[in-house]
Amino acid sequence: MNVLIIGLGLIGGSMALDIKANNKDAKIIGYDANDAHMEEALALGFIDEKGVFEDVAKADVVIVSIPVNAAIEVLPKVLDIVKEDTLVFDVGSTKANICNTLENHPNRRNFLAAHPIAGTEFSGPKAAIRELYKDKTNIVCEVEKTAFKLQERAFKIFNDLGMRIRYMEPKAHDRHIAYVSHLSHISSFMLGKTVIDKEKNERDIFDMAGSGFESTVRLAKSSPAMWSPIFEHNKENVIETLEEYIANLQKFKKLMQEDDFDAIYQEMAETNRIKEILKGISIKTS
Numbered sequence: 442m443n444v445l446i447i448g449l450g451l452i453g454g455s456m457a458l459d460i461k462a463n464n465k466d467a468k469i470i471g472y473d474a475n476d477a478h479m480e481e482a483l484a485l486g487f488i489d490e491k492g493v494f495e496d497v498a499k500a501d502v503v504i505v506s507i508p509v510n511a512a513i514e515v516l517p518k519v520l521d522i523v524k525e526d527t528l529v530f531d532v533g534s535t536k537a538n539i540c541n542t543l544e545n546h547p548n549r550r551n552f553l554a555a556h557p558i559a560g561t562e563f564s565g566p567k568a569a570i571r572e573l574y575k576d577k578t579n580i581v582c583e584v585e586k587t588a589f590k591l592q593e594r595a596f597k598i599f600n601d602l603g604m605r606i607r608y609m610e611p612k613a614h615d616r617h618i619a620y621v622s623h624l625s626h627i628s629s630f631m632l633g634k635t636v637i638d639k640e641k642n643e644r645d646i647f648d649m650a651g652s653g654f655e656s657t658v659r660l661a662k663s664s665p666a667m668w669s670p671i672f673e674h675n676k677e678n679v680i681e682t683l684e685e686y687i688a689n690l691q692k693f694k695k696l697m698q699e700d701d702f703d704a705i706y707q708e709m710a711e712t713n714r715i716k717e718i719l720k721g722i723s724i725k726t727s
Contacts, residue, residue: 453506454569463601510670575603619678629660
């Protein structure tokens with residue numbers, strides 16, 4: 442099985458590691474616009490050889506793991522030259538624009554829209570890790586538009602990686618992911634910005650930062666090259682989540698100004714049930 446991975450960062454690299462581990466006959470070809478990333482991936486051993494874009498024409502599986510603004514340009518070109526029985530899937534964090542772009546492509550049946558809910562705040566080939574996808578949810582959109590035999594091939598890969606499959610329409614995916622992922626990243630970036638701005642005047646502020654700050658701001662270490670296009674492609678949903686988030690912050694501020702700490706206590710107590718929700722998620726993935 443010839444597997445071409447376009448984009449050799451955390452997501453593509455981690456997928457390469459586990460595909461190699463689970464398929465001894467798989468040949469992993471890596472292609473990245475950054476030649477240094479290809480050299481690094483080769484040195485790390487998760488690709489067997491450096492590729493060129495034209496390798497799409499001989500691949501059995503093509504995995505597109507690049508920022509969504511690049512993916513929406515690259516995927517039609519990939520589908521233009523694939524073999525009749527080649528599986529192509531992307532792993533982007535937004536799905537509606539990509540699905541709309543490919544809707545009428547002659548080789549639409551070769552494509553599967555996927556989004557593994559997995560990752561870390563790190564980027565680049567060195568960020569790749571084994572079992573990143575184990576017990577993680579993989580959202581699959583418009584599965585009925587993919588050729589059945591290619592669906593089977595994709596689900597074999599997903600199963601080998603240890604992922605659980607959930608089916609969702611692209612628009613619903615983008616709306617829901619704006620709340621549980623995209624808003625989290627914006628919150629983390631803006632918390633980091635707020636503290637950095639303040640640190641200009643108070644040089645010792647980071648000496649006082651504890652584990653709570655570190656865990657909350659962790660996502661601010663994520664790649665802007667990946668996340669800025671995500672916000673652009675999911676603009677309407679992200680703005681909606683921001684409006685609701687800002688309204689809650691303004692309400693909290695108003696309660697503070699009014700010295701209504703009983704109401705603040707009640708707000709936090711009601712939100713505490715997030716513990717049970719997250720506990721349920723952890724039980725599902727154990």
